[in-house]
Amino acid sequence: MVTEPRQLPRGLAPLADESLPGYVLRLAHRLGTAPGDIATRTGLSQRPAGLLPLGFLHAVGADTAQVFAQVTRLTPDEVSGLGLASLSPRYGPLDLTHTSAKVTRSVINNNPWAYFRSTRYCPHCLAGDGSEIQQRHGGPWQRLWRLPVVFACLKHRCFLRHRCPACDQLVQFTARTRSLIPRPGDGSLHPAQCRSNAGSARSAQPPACGYSLDGPLPDRSGPLDDQSRDELLRVQRRLVTLLTAPDRDTTHSIGTPVSISHYFMDLRTLMVLIFASWPTGRTYAATLSLASALDTEAERRHKAYRDLQAKPGKRHHSRAYSAPPDDAVVTGAVLGIAETLLGIQNHDAATKRLFPLVFQSINRDPAASYYLRAMRRGTSSALQAALHVDRRKGSLRAHARAGGSRTT
Incomplete structure (x- = not known):
C-alpha cells in the first residue's frame, strides 16, 4: 500500500x-x-x-x-x-x-x-x-x-x-x-x-x-562617482528588462535581430574578449572610474593567466579570462563595454571596432583567442561574423598595416 x-x-x-x-x-x-x-x-x-x-x-x-x-x-x-x-x-x-x-x-x-x-x-x-x-x-x-x-x-x-x-x-x-x-x-x-x-x-x-x-x-564599492553609479544602474535596468519582460523575445546585436538568449551569449563572449585583450578596449569604458576598476581586474587576470601558463600539464589557462567577475562594479563596467560594442548597428563598423581587441587577444595567445571567439556555443551569427579573422597572425598584421588598426 x-x-x-x-x-x-x-x-x-x-x-x-x-x-x-x-x-x-x-x-x-x-x-x-x-x-x-x-x-x-x-x-x-x-x-x-x-x-x-x-x-x-x-x-x-x-x-x-x-x-x-x-x-x-x-x-x-x-x-x-x-x-x-x-x-x-x-x-x-x-x-x-x-x-x-x-x-x-x-x-x-x-x-x-x-x-x-x-x-x-x-x-x-x-x-x-x-x-x-x-x-x-x-x-x-x-x-x-x-x-x-x-x-x-x-x-x-x-x-x-x-x-x-x-x-x-x-x-x-x-x-x-x-x-x-x-x-x-x-x-x-x-x-x-x-x-x-x-x-x-x-x-x-x-x-x-x-x-x-x-x-x-x-557601501564597499569604493569612491564611485554619481555618473558611474548611474551608468551601471542603467546597464542593469536594460539587462533585467531583457531577462524578465514577458512581451519581448528578441533584441538587436550588431544591428541584427537576435533572440534574447543569443544576446546574453554574445555578452558573455565579448566580456571574455575584453578581459583577454585589455587595455585595448579601455576607451570604451563609460567613465574613468569604471576604466580604473577594470584596470585592476584585468591585471589580476593577466597574472592568473601567466601563472597558469607556467604550470606543467593541462593548464586551461583561458579560464583566467572566461570566468565572470565576482565584484559587482567590475561586472557592470565590463557589461557596459560589451553592450556598447554590441550596439554598433553596422557590421563593417563593428568589425573595425572589434578588430583591435581580436588582434591583441591573438598576440597574447592565438589558441586561446580562437577558442574564446570561435568555440563559444550559442553566440549569434552576427557576432560570429564580426569576430571572424584568419588565425594566421601574419595576415592580421597585414590587415593592421592596411588600416585595420585600433580605432577610438
Missing part, C-alpha cells in the same frame, strides 16, 4: 522571484525546524542530513515536483517558478541547446555563468518589505542573484554583495557538501544569517558564522 505524502502543518506562499533554497530556508524557519528536515519531508532529498541537490536550483524533476507541490500546498507553476530553468529561454548559459550534452548536469558543472554553489545578495531585500511574514522570516533569496549578469538591486539602487562581511566567505557556498543549503541540519539560524562555518576547518562541528546579512552595511 502506497502512503500518500502528508501535507505540512503550515504552508508559505513563495515571494516574487524567490529561489528554491531561499523558499526552503523560510519555510523551515516558519515551522521551527531545519531546512534539511523540510527537504526530506517534501521529497526534495533522499540523501543523508537532507542535502539538497545542486540540480534542483535549475529544475526539480516531475515526480519530485509533484510530491513537493502536494506537501507544501503549492501549484505546479509556483514550484516551477522557484527554479532557474524557466529563465533558460532568455539566459543562454542556462539553455541546454547551447551545451555539448543535452543533460542538466552540463549546465550545472563547469558553468561559472550561473551561480549554483553561492549567490549574490541585497541586504535590503533580505530584510523584507515590512510585512508581518517578512519581518518574521525575511525577504526572498532571489533567483536573479544567481546570474552573474545581475549585479545591482534596482529597487534599492545598490550593488549586490557576494561575501559575508564578517567571515569573508562566499555566501551560501556549497562546494564541500554539494548541497544548495549549507549546514542543512542547523535549524537555529534565521534565513538571512550566514551559514558558513566560522570555526577551524579541523573542528568536527564548527559553529556557524551567523552574521545577519540583512543588516545595514556601508
Whole structure:
C-alpha cells in the first residue's frame, strides 16, 4: 500500500522571484525546524542530513515536483517558478541547446555563468518589505542573484554583495557538501544569517558564522562617482528588462535581430574578449572610474593567466579570462563595454571596432583567442561574423598595416 505524502502543518506562499533554497530556508524557519528536515519531508532529498541537490536550483524533476507541490500546498507553476530553468529561454548559459550534452548536469558543472554553489545578495531585500511574514522570516533569496549578469538591486539602487562581511566567505557556498543549503541540519539560524562555518576547518562541528546579512552595511564599492553609479544602474535596468519582460523575445546585436538568449551569449563572449585583450578596449569604458576598476581586474587576470601558463600539464589557462567577475562594479563596467560594442548597428563598423581587441587577444595567445571567439556555443551569427579573422597572425598584421588598426 502506497502512503500518500502528508501535507505540512503550515504552508508559505513563495515571494516574487524567490529561489528554491531561499523558499526552503523560510519555510523551515516558519515551522521551527531545519531546512534539511523540510527537504526530506517534501521529497526534495533522499540523501543523508537532507542535502539538497545542486540540480534542483535549475529544475526539480516531475515526480519530485509533484510530491513537493502536494506537501507544501503549492501549484505546479509556483514550484516551477522557484527554479532557474524557466529563465533558460532568455539566459543562454542556462539553455541546454547551447551545451555539448543535452543533460542538466552540463549546465550545472563547469558553468561559472550561473551561480549554483553561492549567490549574490541585497541586504535590503533580505530584510523584507515590512510585512508581518517578512519581518518574521525575511525577504526572498532571489533567483536573479544567481546570474552573474545581475549585479545591482534596482529597487534599492545598490550593488549586490557576494561575501559575508564578517567571515569573508562566499555566501551560501556549497562546494564541500554539494548541497544548495549549507549546514542543512542547523535549524537555529534565521534565513538571512550566514551559514558558513566560522570555526577551524579541523573542528568536527564548527559553529556557524551567523552574521545577519540583512543588516545595514556601508557601501564597499569604493569612491564611485554619481555618473558611474548611474551608468551601471542603467546597464542593469536594460539587462533585467531583457531577462524578465514577458512581451519581448528578441533584441538587436550588431544591428541584427537576435533572440534574447543569443544576446546574453554574445555578452558573455565579448566580456571574455575584453578581459583577454585589455587595455585595448579601455576607451570604451563609460567613465574613468569604471576604466580604473577594470584596470585592476584585468591585471589580476593577466597574472592568473601567466601563472597558469607556467604550470606543467593541462593548464586551461583561458579560464583566467572566461570566468565572470565576482565584484559587482567590475561586472557592470565590463557589461557596459560589451553592450556598447554590441550596439554598433553596422557590421563593417563593428568589425573595425572589434578588430583591435581580436588582434591583441591573438598576440597574447592565438589558441586561446580562437577558442574564446570561435568555440563559444550559442553566440549569434552576427557576432560570429564580426569576430571572424584568419588565425594566421601574419595576415592580421597585414590587415593592421592596411588600416585595420585600433580605432577610438
